[in-house]
Amino acid sequence: MPPESSANKTSVEERLLASIDLIDATQACTLLRIETDDPEGVLQAMARGGAIITLTQNGRTIVPLFQFDTELGRVFDVVLDLLKLRPCRISNLRLAYWMTRAHVDFGGPPADRFGKDDAAIVAAFGRYIEPVRHG
Known part of the structure; x- marks a missing residue:
């Protein structure tokens, strides 16, 4: 059987992104109650300031929904x-991957425990x- 064409294989990044609830920049700004004409620019500035996790998909800024306290915005x-x-x-x-994969300390993904087990x-x-470190 011939090996599957690499063009037909889904990349690891695409599979990971498909497994995470993602929202676009406009939705994120709405959730954060930020009114702007440039939601991608706002989120990119927040990311540079270490205030939010952003990812890129098809050239667009997207953000994982798990990082938001949706009740408090x-x-x-x-x-x-x-x-x-x-x-x-x-x-x-990689940070998003760590946050969304089961962890032995929490019996599930760390992101599921945000606001409860932060320390x-x-x-x-x-x-x-x-x-x-190896001795």
């Missing part, structure tokens, strides 16, 4: 803590990013 404080702690070698995509999430992320 804001980004969860723990997301800001994780962004401050995150080393530059961890991309937004434990920050501690678990600290262990995740700790460099491996």
Whole structure:
């Protein structure tokens, strides 16, 4: 059987993005109660300031919905803590992956525990990013 064409394979990034609830820049600004004519510019500025996780899909800025406290219309404080702690070698995509995959400490994804177990999430992320040292 011939190997499947690489053009037909879905990339890892595409599969990951498909597994996360994502909203576009306009929806994010609405959720955050930000009125603007340039929602993508606003979110990109917030991302540069370490205030939000943004991703890119087909050239458009998108954001994972899990980072928002939809009742209060804001980004969860723990997301800001994780962004401050995150080393530059961890991309937004990899951070989103870590937040949405089952974790032994929480019995599910850390993102499901935002606003409830924030200190434990920050501690678990600290262990995740700790460099491996061999004696």
